Amino acid sequence: MNTKSITIRLSYLCSAGLLAVSVAAVAAETAEIREHTRLMDHGDGHLMDMDGGMVMGQNKDKLPGGCSRISEEAEITVRAGHKYAKEFPGTMYGFSEHEWRFKPCTRLTVHFINEDNIRHQWMMHGLPKYLYDKGMFHLEVTGPAKISGTLILPKEDRTYLVHCDIAQHMEKGMKGELIVGKGSGTFPTIPGVTDAAIPDNYTPAPDGKVQPAVAPPTAGVEKPGESTVKKSDQTAAAPSGSWFSGSLVLGMVLGIFGTPVALRFGRERLSGMTGGDVLAMVGGFLGHMIDITLGLISRLMHSRGKKK
Incomplete structure (x- = not known):
């Protein structure tokens, strides 16, 4: 087998590999969304099935306090997945939308579509606990899948936090806000809606180079705020390190x-006591001394912290 035939076979293998990867990627992007509709009602608005779908806080007919009737019917479809994080640097997951606005007393149906092959949630916090257990409305499903739930929004003007409570998913971008009426402000760091509480900085230096770290001051350079007394004077002013001191005397x-x-006090105190009584007294004394010692250490550390 000559070199030319080996090269041709390798090119065929590479082409076949690329084709397989492309087909797998397309299949992953076009994976069928399975809808969870056969949920078992466990009471108190808690519905589940055996395939990873869950609804918490479902409420289709109980009016919140102050609502005499349903003001309007509304439906939203929220998609979740890693592809919705592409527009927001520093995030990994996201929702298709990050803010929703409705009138008070709206009956809202949420269709939650998880496009990833992992578990995601659409969780809403701050609802009245007399109507919604734990104050939450919660949709959760392992993707790719769709699940739906319904709730009735309270009458008060308020802004509610919406997020995915899976570990680190909110921190990586899966959060939003649902505003009822005029709302009660906004939450920070909602992708595409509000500024980050601690903004990331991806801007390079003006010259395009990484700035070196500031070198620590050398031994002979005086730091800002450092005492101007010469070290020789400080050494002279320091107390003597001799073993014979006032504390020793x-x-x-x-x-x-x-x-x-x-010894005399101990004999008088211990006379007539049993061995158990003596041990109990000694234990109490040692415990008292430990408490005093820990208290002194705590005060010392607290005072040093204030000085810093």
Whole structure:
């Protein structure tokens, strides 16, 4: 087999591999969306099936306080998946929309379509707990699939947080807000709606180069706010490191004169006590000393923290 035939066969293999990858990618993009309609009602608005679909907080007919009737019927379709994060740098997942507005007392049906091959949620927080358990309305399904649920919005003007509660999905972009009436403000860092609380900076330096880190000051350079006293003066002003100090003398005096007093007090205190009583008293004394020590350590660390 010559070199030419080997090259031709390799090109055929590469073409076949690319074709297989392309077919798999197209199949993944056009995966059939399975609709979850056969949910079992477990009461209190909680519906589930055995294929990964779940609705929490379903409410089709109980009016919230202050609502005398349904103001309007509304339906929305929300799609979820990684492709909806492409427009927002720094995110990984997203919703097809990130803000919704409705009148108070609206009966809202949400059709949630998860286009990813993982689990996603459309969860709404802050609803009245007397009507919605945990104050939530919640749609959850493993994709690619569709699930629907209905709720009646309260009468109050309020802005509700909507997000996916799967670990790190909200932090990676799956969040929005649902505004009833005039709302009650906005949430930060809603993709395409509000500014980030802590904005990311992807802008390069003016010259296109990475700026080097600031070098730490050398030993001979004085830091801002540092004492201007020379080190020799500081050394001279420092207390003597001799082993014979006032603390040592005080300890020796207390040990010599305090030991007999402590022994006499101990005999008087322990007379007539059983071994268990003695152990209990010693344990209580040690516990008291530990509490005092921990308190002193806590105060010391607190004072150092204030100085910093």
